[in-house]
Amino acid sequence: MAHAAQGALLPSAAELLGLARRLAGQGPTAIKAILVGQDLEAAAREMAGLGLEEVVLLEGPGLNAYSGPAWARALTPLLAALGPAWVLVPHDSQGQDYAPVLSLGLEAACLGPVEGLEDTDGGAAFLCPGQGGKVLWPQRPLTPSAVLSVAPGAFPAAQAQGPAAPLTRLACAALAPGIRHLGETEGHGQSRELAQAQSVLALGRGLGKRENLALAQDLAACLGACLAGSRPLCDLGWLSYDQQVGQTGATVAPRLYLACGISGARQHTLGMRGAGFIVAINHDPQAPMHDLADLSVVADLPQFLQALLEACRAIK
């Protein structure tokens, strides 16, 4: 399943293709992508350009706005006819909603969020977090077909390979029972600006005190970065919850992620490890965020933010 937002393919689509190619190496070889919704031709063509067997665009009046029941009703007969060994779904807000419903309709196991893959003698084992993320459980489905809800950023994105895939358009009349979609207004969930930001300046408890927020805001403005943060800062009310990155917040994939005074708890890194270049700024050289970082800065955060702001202003 390839997801798109505002007509643009999400990075999770290429990541799922990367996982699909690994799984194809162990058995089934045909890989198809399905997109659901309207105005997705550009996203479908982008997906087709990555090289797979076929891209299916499922369109219909009941599928214009996301609805779990409508998607599950539309996808179940299509997938049942295709008979896939694996159905890969991004574990984003939509995927974690419809994946279990889909698995019920297909009488398939449902695993997720899948964060890793172990190739064992007995076949593929999928690593899924348990006990609030404290452990990873290797799991193997017992059904012939399985729905895998895959954590964003867990697998490297596939590179384009082979010729572009043919695009098949399918019309679907499935409707969510008893629902009429009347429009759209901005909610309190993940902000679109953050989801699509190319640079993110994320603040953690290492910011120290609320007064340092203005410094971070000035730096974010100077860098043209979107301000975000860890959950404790949202719990403190220093940031709003639509700025929270992580398991219970937004999933971001910017080109640059500045992790400022963030320890690197897995509940946070789940939401940002797909970032292109990660800078960790933390006075503790043992902080786990340094392990994920492309560039580690061991420094006092407010002092470093001040120095970076001055450098940024000088360059501008």
Ligand SMILES: Cc1cc2nc3c(=O)[nH]c(=O)nc-3n(C[C@H](O)[C@H](O)[C@H](O)COP(=O)(O)OP(=O)(O)OC[C@H]3O[C@@H](n4cnc5c(N)ncnc54)[C@H](O)[C@@H]3O)c2cc1C
């Ligand atoms: C079910 C569940 C879901 C969760 N979901 C999320 C989520 O979606 N997002 C999320 O972020 N968290 C989430 N959490 C919380 C998560 O487990 C961590 O507690 C949280 O991410 C820690 O935030 P932090 O790194 O800002 O704070 P801390 O862990 O307290 O780390 C602060 C860091 O700042 C550094 N520091 C301190 N002072 C300075 C200084 N002066 N200069 C430089 N560095 C300094 C410290 O060395 C430390 O590494 C969740 C937890 C649970 C149980």
